[in-house]
Amino acid sequence: xxxxxxxxxxxxxxxxxxxxxxxxxxxxxxxxxxxxxxxxxxxxxxxxxxxxxxxxxxxxxxxxxxxxxxxxxxxxxxxxxxxxxxxxxxxxxxxxxxxxxxxxxxxxxxxxxxxxxxxxxxxxxxxxxxxxxxxxxxxxxxxxxxxxxxxxxxxxxxxxxxxxxxxxxxxxxxxxxxxxxxxxxxxxxxxxxxxxxxxxxxxxxxxxxxxxxxxxxxxxx
Amino acid sequence: xxxxxxxxxxxxxxxxxxxxxxxxxxxxxxxxxxxxxxxxxxxxxxxxxxxxxxxxxxxxxxxxxxxxxxxxxxxxxxxxxxxxxxxxxxxxxxxxxxxxxxxxxxxxxxxxxxxxxxxxxxxxxxxxxxxxxxxxxxxxxxxxxxxxxxxxxxxxxxxxxxxxxxxxxxxxxxxxxxxxxxxxxxxxxxxxxxx
Numbered sequence: 517x518x519x520x521x522x523x524x525x526x527x528x529x530x531x532x533x534x535x536x537x538x539x540x541x542x543x544x545x546x547x548x549x550x551x552x553x554x555x556x557x558x559x560x561x562x563x564x565x566x567x568x569x570x571x572x573x574x575x576x577x578x579x580x581x582x583x584x585x586x587x588x589x590x591x592x593x594x595x596x597x598x599x600x601x602x603x604x605x606x607x608x609x610x611x612x613x614x615x616x617x618x619x620x621x622x623x624x625x626x627x628x629x630x631x632x633x634x635x636x637x638x639x640x641x642x643x644x645x646x647x648x649x650x651x652x653x654x655x656x657x658x659x660x661x662x663x664x665x666x667x668x669x670x671x672x673x674x675x676x677x678x679x680x681x682x683x684x685x686x687x688x689x690x691x692x693x694x695x696x697x698x699x700x701x702x703x704x705x706x707x708x709x710x711x712x713x714x715x716x717x718x719x720x721x722x723x724x725x726x727x728x729x730x731x732x733x734x735x736x737x
Numbered sequence: 738x739x740x741x742x743x744x745x746x747x748x749x750x751x752x753x754x755x756x757x758x759x760x761x762x763x764x765x766x767x768x769x770x771x772x773x774x775x776x777x778x779x780x781x782x783x784x785x786x787x788x789x790x791x792x793x794x795x796x797x798x799x800x801x802x803x804x805x806x807x808x809x810x811x812x813x814x815x816x817x818x819x820x821x822x823x824x825x826x827x828x829x830x831x832x833x834x835x836x837x838x839x840x841x842x843x844x845x846x847x848x849x850x851x852x853x854x855x856x857x858x859x860x861x862x863x864x865x866x867x868x869x870x871x872x873x874x875x876x877x878x879x880x881x882x883x884x885x886x887x888x889x890x891x892x893x894x895x896x897x898x899x900x901x902x903x904x905x906x907x908x909x910x911x912x913x914x915x916x917x918x919x920x921x922x923x924x925x926x927x928x929x930x931x932x
Contacts (some may be wrong), residue, residue: 610849611856653855656815661853666846666878667819
């Protein structure tokens with residue numbers, strides 16, 4: 517037996533070990549096809565849990581004039597803002613970082629969006645989806661910060677469409693969930709492993725008045 | 738290259754490596770929790786009393802709340818779906834002219850609320866021995882306000898290990914929370930000069 521093993525090349529031995537492990541894993545699902553994560557259909561005014569958030573899509577708009585707000589990225593001529601509104605809250609035990617909030621809603625398949633989030637290591641490596649430039653708060657239009665637990669905010673996720681790219685008539689919006697766990701590099705806790713939770717396609721309206729609320733935030737009392 | 742059966746010495750070395758890894762794992766499991774040893778030392782105080790820290794003396798001088806606040810020089814008021822909790826402190830540093838990097842709320846419902854672009858901290862800087870004003874503003878759910886505590890530390894939370902931090906019971910009652918939740922008047926941040 518040992519003499520037979522000695523006659524194997526390293527490549528043959530490694531392949532043999534692989535086969536043995538694969539066969540041993542069969543009773544435990546080793547040969548079973550991995551099931552794709554279930555993606556919910558995103559609908560307007562219907563709350564969806566995309567951990568650590570509860571999100572309720574409210575609408576999508578486009579404009580080239582969002583108002584004189586220091587919080588928003590300035591536009592070059594021919595650029596447009598694309599805006600998605602949603603109600604958001606969290607039952608997390610601690611404020612959820614703004615960076616995680618930016619990852620919660622992404623646009624799918626829109627060409628010509630600026631890529632401010634490209635250096636964020638948690639951005640999904642999928643060039644077809646983009647996270648927003650900024651998130652503004654309904655009412656005062658200040659930039660959102662970390663999301664405090666157990667408060668519901670009406671928020672606007674804002675993207676910038678570069679000049680020369682047509683404004684889409686419809687937007688495909690994707691919600692992502694993340695997992696709160698220890699970083700594999702150090703001991704810090706954080707939100708990692710983004711997974712698509714829901715997706716829907718919606719018409720894009722024209723954003724008319726800055727001061728008009730696009731969302732209806734129920735008070736938390 | 739052909740496989741040859743391992744020698745007794747090789748098998749022994751492999752066994753020793755596995756035994757060393759198992760021993761290391763066992764030691765790390767039964768050794769005292771390093772998180773406990775490095776946890777910040779809390780200096781507790783209430784409104785009007787001073788928390789004496791290694792690097793500063795801190796006193797909460799005023800606590801109030803409203804649904805709206807504004808920043809000096811900014812005409813736009815900032816509303817909140819909760820309540821803006823506004824706290825003013827007097828701070829005298831002992832070591833150097835440094836303002837605290839960390840402020841957070843341990844809310845009465847057990848949640849923690851951190852700083853961000855909306856939740857703010859504004860501390861003057863002065864040389865050691867000179868009292869200056871420090872102010873913080875946090876959005877807090879009204880139901881979580883009673884029993885809330887303010888935590889102030891010299892460094893960001895992760896770097897604050899092995900150091901001390903001030904934990905102030907802000908003395909907020911249910912009646913305070915209910916009144917602030919109905920208060921729509923704009924309270925400027927930071928609050929006016931206190932004595």
